[in-house]
Amino acid sequence: MASAITTLAADAPTLSAANTGFMLICSALVMLMTPGLAFFYGGMVRVKSSLNMLMMSFVSLGIVTILWVLYGFSLAFGTDSGSLIGWNSDYVGLSGIGITELWDGYTIPVYVFAVFQLMFAVITPALISGALADRVKFSAWALFTGLWVTVVYFPVAHWVWGAGGWLFELGVIDFAGGTAVHINAGAAALGVILVIGKRVGFKKDPMRPHSLPLVMLGAGLLWFGWFGFNAGSWLGNDDGVGAVMFVNTQVATAAAMLAWLAYEKLRHGSFTTLGAASGAVAGLVAITPAGGAVSPLGAIAVGAIAGVLCAMAVGLKYKFGYDDSLDVVGVHLVGGVAGSLLVGLFATGGVQSDVAGLFYGGGLEQLGKQAIGVFSVLAYSLVASALLAFLLDKTIGMRVTEDDEVSGIDQVEHAETAYDFSGAGGGASSRSTAAPAPAASKKVDA
Template structure:
């Protein structure tokens, strides 16, 4: 009998379909940062609108350049000590072939790196919502550069880079529960503990100036999040990305409804701000878990996040930290919940065979999730607080109190979001005058 012939596994080939799919997903994730800008911009007062928009938009510029220079290499290069990566060939992105494939996948390296770039951009932008109304724009821009370098790039390597300690441990983070949301939420808490509260915190109402803008931003985030989540499987060949797409929709819907029900019971009304915030809470929570749970599990994840995040946003008044736009309550709490609930609801029928407690897998995965969650939380909180402290003591993080009260838009950007100077004048006055004169003559007669 002739010996069996063992054939080497066929090497992956570039897939035009997956490449196109991932480029579309990358564009969707890019759209999330302007969407976030509108979401946050509508939640602040009129006098801070432009500054809030710019705090997100500037991340598109700063992080993009850093990613090209060294960020991609630090996050996804050859592992060193399970803590950081490096690949000198990727510095400046000048030595990457056009059809060079990302190892183990059918998409080019360029496609993978631009998809991951969009994650790197939005993560520091998420932090900005906690700092509304009071931070110097120049200090914020420098903070983004420093934070991306010493926090985001290393944490992305831990979670997603080959050899990263969390990756090797088996921590599940499909699309960014730890690397994006816990990372940003913990950073926000670290910075606000250093820079302090807004003038008038707990005294002035500080209501959102434009709820339509908030809803527009939430809608753009929801739309872009399909690329954020489904694209994180880096292809569309085995149905896992489709599962993640479905779970993203399902969990977001459940969280929005749960938030609104809690709000009605607790405060007596269904608010548009609650609907938008609940949707974002669901998006955050399903981000790490959506590839591991069933659609019924996604309903559970979303509903739990909707209620607990709604409860968490009020903690700032109890504990006295001024998280302006609830980054801690939504992104930190939602990210922690979504990541830990994997240990309970993982079905073993999605991205891997890992099963959670409710599917007979015990608590093994839950403890792994705890390790990833609390390591990222502690690292980001501490390092972010240190960065904010250094910047505050050197160049100053906060605008002067008079500028904060008068309006940070005019002080930092020499602009205002809305121009009311022409209201009631011009053609309107000219048209009304003859009518008023005619009416006066009739009265006199």
């Protein structure tokens, strides 16, 4: 008996300084993705909406952090109840956790796991905001964010990643958030925009990005932070799986960017910077669920397929008439669905698990499990998000007035503007001696 106890004690995980430090760095990288998303979205809207777009992402860092500490971590990763939700009173307020207490079966503290997962919870509602640009009250958005993570994100995170969650137990593979983050956010975006309606001037007025350099900066920050998002989701790298995920993240993103650019060149005749940025994000989305199950060659296939599918999907809003302002549905929902389903085709059975996809002799079983995960999360998020938006719209109102939307939501909601053009020409003396500028040069596309 004594020798058995000694053996068990020797096999028990002990705190790893290397893994703990790695996961803290990954957590910081994922946190950086939310400001990166703010720049990505902020550059894609018109001047008069850019600050509001930045704030809709940035405020998630405040709201979701507090709710996660109070009860979100407990709901998502506490002891399972009915395969639908978790709860652990020790996790409420993070008050009953020892500073060296290890996360179940791993070599990192519970605190480190909690803060890493917090950053996922923060960015997911921020992803939704891009579909609602130009027309939502900031106060209504803040309230929606708090309600949505409570009703939708925390339960879905438990389904997918929580011990005992029904999709986790089913065997759905979602390495870092294809279902829990991207399909969840994309379906929510579709549900909300179907409730609140289109922007004034949709399909009539030009609504061009006001700053493509900001878009590219945001895409670069997202790409950089995504290495923490993906590689960190293995919670360490003792066996090399995190390193494979890191490589696959880079490979799939590159393939998706090139595929998107090739598609738009053939379809529209140009290689655009917006296409390059959007293609990169599409690849990042698609490899998120799949990257721990596929080889680098499989990652190329996942990225290229997602790049083309998402490039095609962004035009659907004009065909079907839903106003997805910044293509959250076209990129995150479609990219998340593609990446999650492609696991069932390209999983090698030799990376994160021994589960093989159809192309590696595994048959259709895993593809069926992936489809259940994809469409259950999609349906729940779509319906629940639409109901939340409907209730808020009928009580406090979700939208600003038409006049406020036309004049500019930044000034109305935040009493600020993104750029001060009043001093652009220098001092009074320099303006008095300069030739008057042509009227056209003073025009700003708002």
